Amino acid sequence: MRFWDKSLRIFKCLCANAQQSVRQLAQQTGLSKSSVHRLQQAMERRNGHPESWFWETEEGRSWLTRLVVATLYIFGFKRGVGVDTISAFFTRLGLETQVGCSPSALREVMHVLEEAVFKTAQTWEQDGVAHGEVREIIGGADETFLQRMMLVFQDVSTGYLLLEDVADDRTYTTWKAAVDERLKALGTEVWYVVSDRANALIQLAEQGLACLSMPDFFHVMHDIVKSYSLALARQVRQAQKGLAHAEEVRARHLRLPQPEPDGPEATAQVEMQRAEVQHWEEVQCTYRQHLETLSLTLHPFDIATSLPQTSGQVASRLQAEVDAIEAFAGRHQLPARPGTMHKVRKQLPALAALVDVWWQGVERDVEPCGLSSQWRQWVEECLLPMVYWGHQVARTRCRRRKAKIQQAWHEARAAFDRHAITQRLTPQVRADWHAWATDRVHAFQRASSAVEGRNGYLSHMHHNHRGLPKRRYKVWTVLHNFDCRAADGTTPASRFFRQSFPDLFETVLSHIEVLPRSRQRKHDGVLSG
8 A cells, every 4th residue: 555545544534533543543544553653743744834634635635646747747848947946836835745846856757757658659659540540641851950950750731740859960861761660650651742952851752752842932932032122121221211311301491590592402302212212112012012923823723713723834923923023133223143043943843843743632532433524623613722712811921912812712612602513512511522622722731831830849948958868859749749739629640640639648647646755854853943
């Protein structure tokens, strides 16, 4: 029988009748008199606060375990708070006599929690592979540099982390071995990989995984923005400074009691500077429209008509827009960036290829259904555009682009509602088609921003902890996969395996049977005296 079980027996007997001798308590509990005497003394030492009696009850001890584990789980694992700070927190709560609150004791509890997290994740992943529905992965790959280099490989459509491990190098061989091991364990394959243009990652996709190596569209846009945005902003800022100076000069002339001969010249200078500001603001607005058009082109549907696009059409439009941006920069004497624009042009065919790859996935799904031409037209020109633009509206933050996408969504929705097939569908069949379309829409991933965000989180946590053992990185991976919840309550694991999992914290909490006991220091009595 454990210490707290014996203590609980004695506490219940004392609650029934507080005026009992050690002999009577020993007879009722079945414990020895010496054991009862020691346990009573321990209870008296713990009774240092008005609420101390609650921790002696079964409910109180259970809640105390939850409090300690939840604090270590949320603040220790998820927020990077050190055990010294958590130890001080428990001491301030007056728990130092109820449970072991020293940093070393808390570290032992965290080790137990780590093992519970690992075992739970392994069991759940195996269950997901056996009973779930694992589909092809849309990989996002990148490296992050903390105390040591880490390789990160994520399914960007669901957010599930397949690989997040320390490595000695980032060569193709290292990437291939690590990814193959995970793919074999999950029993799946990679559809395409979104990444920066690192040679090892291109080789991993095209040779190792035999799939499309998709450039990160955000990086392409960022290269263009770096080339011209600062130069344009500088021109606007200089024009605004010139206007402010001219207005100050004119105001000084107007305050004089006698008008000076150069007063009209000051007014003319203000008007000239105002025209200069307007000119460069219009130039900046035109430049932003070019970027907006470039962003709105890389979609499986034409933003103007919502009709399906091919990779050839997308590549041609992207090329034309890049040429227009470079010509625009030349007309306004912005710094030439031939190297950057050449790099951007080289990536356009691979960017556009994503459109055909996505449509191949749609075709693969609908082909077994044997749909007629009318049904295919409804799927490709009504259902998918409506769901796709609705998804993009929720993800877009730029007001101008959001307005255009919203307009496309309204038109696609109206066409969907008017279609004869839509009007004949039962609510259940319509919901099933919508669920399938939503799944297809999530498969169009043109950026690896989820991986970049994960790298930023790891950097932040590593800074908080000032360096960590390797096992803590694995804990963060499990917490991300099984306890990082979206607005709809789903986790990356539930989206990836298409099945629900129990609450990770409650499962880990059930593994903690007893907390460490507080230490009774020999000098406590001297200090208290």
